[in-house]
Amino acid sequence: MKKFAYFPGCSLEKLAQSYNNSSVETTRLLGVELQELEDWNCCGATTYFHVDQLLAYTLVARNLAMAEKEGLDLVAPCSACYKNAYFTNKYIKEDPDLAEHINYALEEDDLQFNGTINVHHVIEIFVNEIGVEKIKSKITNPLEGLRVAPYYGCQIVRPKHNGTDAENPHFFEELVSAMGADTVDYPERLRCCGASLIMTSRHAALNMVRTLLQSAVDCETNVIATACPLCQVNLECYQPQVNEEFGTNFNMPVLYFTQLLGLAMGLPPKKVGIGSELVSAAPIFDKYLKRTVR
Amino acid sequence: MAAKPTFGQEISNLLYASHGNPLTNCIHCGTCSGTCPVVDFMDQTPRRLIGMINADLKEDVLACNTYWFCASCYHCTVRCPAQIDIADVMYAVKRYSIWHKTYSEDLVGPTFSETFVKTIIRSGRSYEPVLAPTYMFSMGIKEVLQEAHMATQMMLKGRMPVLPTKIKRLENFKKMVRRIIPMGGAK
Numbered sequence: 001m002k003k004f005a006y007f008p009g010c011s012l013e014k015l016a017q018s019y020n021n022s023s024v025e026t027t028r029l030l031g032v033e034l035q036e037l038e039d040w041n042c043c044g045a046t047t048y049f050h051v052d053q054l055l056a057y058t059l060v061a062r063n064l065a066m067a068e069k070e071g072l073d074l075v076a077p078c079s080a081c082y083k084n085a086y087f088t089n090k091y092i093k094e095d096p097d098l099a100e101h102i103n104y105a106l107e108e109d110d111l112q113f114n115g116t117i118n119v120h121h122v123i124e125i126f127v128n129e130i131g132v133e134k135i136k137s138k139i140t141n142p143l144e145g146l147r148v149a150p151y152y153g154c155q156i157v158r159p160k161h162n163g164t165d166a167e168n169p170h171f172f173e174e175l176v177s178a179m180g181a182d183t184v185d186y187p188e189r190l191r192c193c194g195a196s197l198i199m200t201s202r203h204a205a206l207n208m209v210r211t212l213l214q215s216a217v218d219c220e221t222n223v224i225a226t227a228c229p230l231c232q233v234n235l236e237c238y239q240p241q242v243n244e245e246f247g248t249n250f251n252m253p254v255l256y257f258t259q260l261l262g263l264a265m266g267l268p269p270k271k272v273g274i275g276s277e278l279v280s281a282a283p284i285f286d287k288y289l290k291r292t293v294r
Numbered sequence: 295m296a297a298k299p300t301f302g303q304e305i306s307n308l309l310y311a312s313h314g315n316p317l318t319n320c321i322h323c324g325t326c327s328g329t330c331p332v333v334d335f336m337d338q339t340p341r342r343l344i345g346m347i348n349a350d351l352k353e354d355v356l357a358c359n360t361y362w363f364c365a366s367c368y369h370c371t372v373r374c375p376a377q378i379d380i381a382d383v384m385y386a387v388k389r390y391s392i393w394h395k396t397y398s399e400d401l402v403g404p405t406f407s408e409t410f411v412k413t414i415i416r417s418g419r420s421y422e423p424v425l426a427p428t429y430m431f432s433m434g435i436k437e438v439l440q441e442a443h444m445a446t447q448m449m450l451k452g453r454m455p456v457l458p459t460k461i462k463r464l465e466n467f468k469k470m471v472r473r474i475i476p477m478g479g480a481k
Binding site: 010013014015016017039040041042044045046047048049050051052053054055057058059062091095098101104105106107108109110154155158159160166167190191192194195196197199200201202203204205207208211237238240241244275276277278 | 308310331332334335362363365366367368369371372373379381385388389392401402403404406407408410411414418419420421422425428429432433436437440443444447448451452453454455459461462463466467469470471473474475
């Protein structure tokens with residue numbers, strides 16, 4: 001079984017527990033083990049970088065160094081964690097001066113980072129490590145007739161990193177079709193959800209969420225699939241606020257792609273964290289899942 | 295005596311990843327402003343902000359909300375034909391405004407970020423409930439009630455942390471932070 005150092009990130013402890021459970025369960029069924037990094041710390045989201053860049057890189061490097069110590073590549077399910085880890089890793093590899101500063105600080109925790117590992121988003125494990133063909137062969141409950149909008153958001157494709165197409169990616173669509181679902185040609189798939197502006201600039205963020213939801217409705221979407229806890233919370237949990245602010249009537253389920261994949265592979269809904277939604281996803285299961293998943 | 299650095303140079307010096315001053319490469323095509331999903335809510339468009347930085351209009355740049363309204367989506371960065379990492383420039387201006395306390399007072403972003411960082415250097419993990427007061431004050435009664443309602447629902451679904459968590463090697467972690475930011479006796 002191929003093993004990775006798994007860095008769940010703070011959101012997945014509670015807020016996005018369903019993403020955590022479904023990621024671990026689905027990868028295991030596909031022959032990949034996500035071994036949680038011991039004593040990992042917060043990656044700083046976007047806010048460390050607002051205060052001090054060197055501190056931000058150092059705190060991310062602590063996690064990288066612990067994964068390197070295990071001899072494992074790092075996997076992050078949250079897009080912001082992934083972006084921070086990916087670019088910190090890249091910059092440390094490229095800049096010996098930065099590496100020296102950071103390693104000086106890491107000494108305090110008996111750690112050192114030599115830049116010998118790679119960083120992946122959990123969606124890349126499905127697409128690149130496991131592969132769409134293998135996933136197809138494990139689907140027992142194809143989500144036939146379910147119209148799924150693959151929502152990339154920002155940081156799994158931007159800023160540009162090796163091997164991704166920042167303007168026209170298609171790996172998420174391929175993953176959704178592998179589940180047997182109908183892939184919605186979702187025009188706003190790469191548009192930002194507002195991220196932490198939901199806390200700091202509420203009106204702007206609610207507008208951004210409305211744009212995404214309206215576009216999904218216009219495309220006759222049954223469920224939006226996400227790969228990031230912040231996107232999920234903004235799109236799902238703020239629907240009542242959007243409805244209040246703009247007089248709309250959105251009631252759009254928003255699930256993690258790993259939850260949908262787990263259901264398509266026959267995992268019981270509870271195991272992939274179904275039931276913790278604020279916008280119920282029950283109607284879509286009653287209607288589209290071929291046989292009851294138990 | 296060395297010449298005083300321009301504001302553009304000061305900002306460029308805050309960019310780790312891009313050496314030199316990338317801002318002077320701007321051709322003012324406006325691709326960033328056309329791409330930005332938050333542009334409608336900004337005092338100045340990203341293109342204008344870069345122009346203002348290059349024109350050394352420091353006070354005007356710092357007084358506007360533009361850089362604190364950047365959601366770091368990097369759409370401008372990947373499209374910029376002059377290869378300027380515009381989102382990273384916004385980060386640099388945010389840092390400048392925090393260190394110099396020059397941001398506009400009605401913004402929530404700076405306090406939110408500072409509180410977030412303080413939480414993490416105390417415990418190693420983030421904890422959402424601590425952050426709420428930093429942005430709740432900017433809201434009206436109705437919004438506060440909506441927010442409380444949502445938090446309750448999240449709590450009922452087991453999605454809200456009740457107690458903050460801490461990392462195990464917290465003492466080492468704190469010493470590590472102090473090697474980057476000397477904090478004197480501050481806790």
